[in-house]
Every structure is written in structure tokens, then in C-alpha cells.
Amino acid sequence: MSEPTNTEKTVLVLQGGGALGAYQAGAYEALVEHDIVPDWVAGISIGAINAAIIAGNEADKRIERLRAFWKLVSSGLIAPPVVPGTHARTFYNETSAAISAAMGVPGFFTPRLPAPYLMPPGTKGALSVYDTQPLRQTLEELIDFDVLNREPVRLSVGAVNVNSGNFIYFDTAGMRLGPEHVMASGALPPGFPPVEIDGQYYWDGGLVSNTPLQYVLDDEGPREDMCVFQIDLFSARGQAPLAFWDVEQRMKDIRYSSRTRLNTDRFREVQTMRRAARRLYRKLPDALKNDPDALFLDGCGCDAAVTIVHLIHRRAAYERTSKDYEFSRTSVDEHWLAGMDDVNRTLRHHDWRTRHRPDEGVTVLDLTREGNY
Numbered sequence: 001m002s003e004p005t006n007t008e009k010t011v012l013v014l015q016g017g018g019a020l021g022a023y024q025a026g027a028y029e030a031l032v033e034h035d036i037v038p039d040w041v042a043g044i045s046i047g048a049i050n051a052a053i054i055a056g057n058e059a060d061k062r063i064e065r066l067r068a069f070w071k072l073v074s075s076g077l078i079a080p081p082v083v084p085g086t087h088a089r090t091f092y093n094e095t096s097a098a099i100s101a102a103m104g105v106p107g108f109f110t111p112r113l114p115a116p117y118l119m120p121p122g123t124k125g126a127l128s129v130y131d132t133q134p135l136r137q138t139l140e141e142l143i144d145f146d147v148l149n150r151e152p153v154r155l156s157v158g159a160v161n162v163n164s165g166n167f168i169y170f171d172t173a174g175m176r177l178g179p180e181h182v183m184a185s186g187a188l189p190p191g192f193p194p195v196e197i198d199g200q201y202y203w204d205g206g207l208v209s210n211t212p213l214q215y216v217l218d219d220e221g222p223r224e225d226m227c228v229f230q231i232d233l234f235s236a237r238g239q240a241p242l243a244f245w246d247v248e249q250r251m252k253d254i255r256y257s258s259r260t261r262l263n264t265d266r267f268r269e270v271q272t273m274r275r276a277a278r279r280l281y282r283k284l285p286d287a288l289k290n291d292p293d294a295l296f297l298d299g300c301g302c303d304a305a306v307t308i309v310h311l312i313h314r315r316a317a318y319e320r321t322s323k324d325y326e327f328s329r330t331s332v333d334e335h336w337l338a339g340m341d342d343v344n345r346t347l348r349h350h351d352w353r354t355r356h357r358p359d360e361g362v363t364v365l366d367l368t369r370e371g372n373y
Helices: 017-033 044-053 059-073 086-103 133-142 145-149 180-186 213-218 244-256 260-283 292-300 321-325 329-348
Strands: 009-013 040-043 154-161 167-171 194-196 200-204 224-233 306-312 361-365
Touching: 009 017, 009 044, 009 213, 017 044, 017 059, 017 224, 017 321, 017 329, 040 044, 040 213, 044 059, 044 133, 044 145, 044 154, 044 180, 059 133, 059 329, 086 321, 086 329, 133 180, 154 180, 154 213, 167 180, 180 194, 180 200, 194 361, 213 224, 213 260, 244 321, 260 306, 260 361, 306 329
Parallel strands: 009 040, 009 224, 040 154, 224 306, 306 361
Antiparallel strands: 154 167, 154 200, 194 200
8 A cells, every 4th residue: 555645735624613613623632632733724614713723823822722712702601511411401502502692702702782773774783793803802812913824834714705795715825814804704694794805895604615625625636645634513414303493403504514525525536537637648649748638638637646534523412503602611612522532533543544645536534424424
């Protein structure tokens, strides 16, 4: 077996999902413990915030700053549940989510007063239920934007142009990013207001796609070997609803999973064709290598080998549709530990320990899947 190349780029792809994003922070901590450090981090919404904290700090401060963020946003309810059992825990979580909705989340957002429907059209206060100025202050405290923009960790965050409806990525590979770019990626309406950047207004990238996987895979082909850790917060797979209150939850899972497995399967097909095109060009006689069609196919070809490691947050039995805005300290800590556990299970798995450079261009490792995925 051929080993993964020493030049293989490590990429973290972080889906949006609000309070569930602590799972990504835990996954990052476990990866670092295994000496796996990203060269590129791409995120949407809460994934963009986690990604910016990672890219915007020196390596020895990243976990500390991630912990500071998640400790801050979970400080609204730090008391644990006092009664055991699934039903009691569901009540605890729903109460916690109601507190977040009514009072806001520390360091993240606060309710607008007066309410937006009482504000004159065209005013800033008329466009959202919450004010996200606390998030800007938090980002400025926890992120060194000079570090973020000088790399060596590349950062890409996705947003949607409100006027055109077009998806756009703000990427340190081609521009300087500030807190407004990160906030734009997480400006989910009607909760959060659009963010103005250079005279244009932007909303949460999750309105179009809640995962930056496609952006990463389409980048220049790719032209180099990559190991992509795709850390998702919503699962496309799940059981059919049994009660009315399960319907919205299942809808949310399907909508925000953004068909990541479908995208992965499609990329595997495309990358296999790209590698075949490159091999075929090399077999052509010299007389045909300058043919325009042959040159075009060679330009589309690509030798890169990609490993995609899929990690998905698993919903607990007591979680409901409010799971992405339920910011209790108990739940945040559980999500963090779940991310660590899934990474550790993956990296102990035989398929990871014996992996090699993909012969057909793409290998997908989905090593923590269980019956409720």
C-alpha cells in the first residue's frame, strides 16, 4: 500500500449549527492531541466562528480561545439538571432554549427593544429579532486578526449576498478578513441582522448551503493531496417523525445537513474522472497531445488524491428542534466531549490506521456511523 503523501494538506470543513458547534471545538481538540493540525479551515455560521478562532490564534492558544468562547456563550445557564431521566432532561433543555430566545446569549446576541415590528422600515432595528453587537466584541477579544490574515492557516467563510442571492466566500487566500466577514457568515435571518461589507449586505451562508465542503473540493481542482475532516452538526439520515413536535426537528436536520454525503459521493465520481483524463492524456501519441480537445481534457485532469473523514454530531434522545439554540453549560460540555470521542474513535479505527493514498482518487471514511445516523 502507498502511504499518504508528506505534502497532504489537512482541511477542516465546519458546518453551521448554533449551539451544536461545541462538537466541532471538541473534535479540533482531539485532532490536535493526535498531532493533526489544519492547513485550511472553512466554515459556515457557527462553523465560521470556530474556524476564525482556530485560524486567528497561534497554535498554542487555539484550544484555550475556543474554550473561552464556549464557556462565555454557555454562561447563561450553568446549573446542571437536578432530576435524572429523558423527560426531565428534555424539559431542562427546552427551558434553557426558551431562556436563550427570551434573554439572548452572553457574548453573542441580545434581544432588540423595541421589537423589530415596532421599528420604522429601513432602520437597522427593523431587520432582526436580535442585536449581534456582543458577537463583534467577542470576536475582537478572542481573535488576533493579524494572525488570521497572515496565515499559515487559510480561512474561508461562506455568506449570501442579500440583493443578488449569490453565495460568496470570504477567503484569506485572496483578501483581508475582519470580524464583519465572520459575522456575515452567521447572520441567520430573521434572528440576526444582515452585515454590511463594502456597501453590500450579507446573510448566513446556510441559506444556500450549510457546509463549505463543495467550495473546498472545487478549489483549483483540487491540485494537491488533501485529508478533509468534514465535521457536521446535522444528519441527513434519521427516523421518520412519530409525533408532530418531531416534524420540525426532522425538517431542520434535512435542510441544514445540505446533502453532504451526496456531495461527497458526487465528488468521488468527478475526481475519478479527472484522474482518468490525466492518465489518458499521458497515453496519447505525441501527434495528438497538442489537439485542442486533448489539451482541454488534460486541463480538466487532476492527479490529486483526497481522503474525506466524515464526522457527524449524533442527536441525543432528549434533544428537540431547539437543539441549535440551547446553550446550557451542560449541553455545550456534552457536545464538546462528543466531538472528542468521535475523533478518538475514528483515529483508533482500523480503516484510519491502515489508510493509504487513494488509488481511485477519493476515499471516504465514515467510521462513527450508528443506527441513528
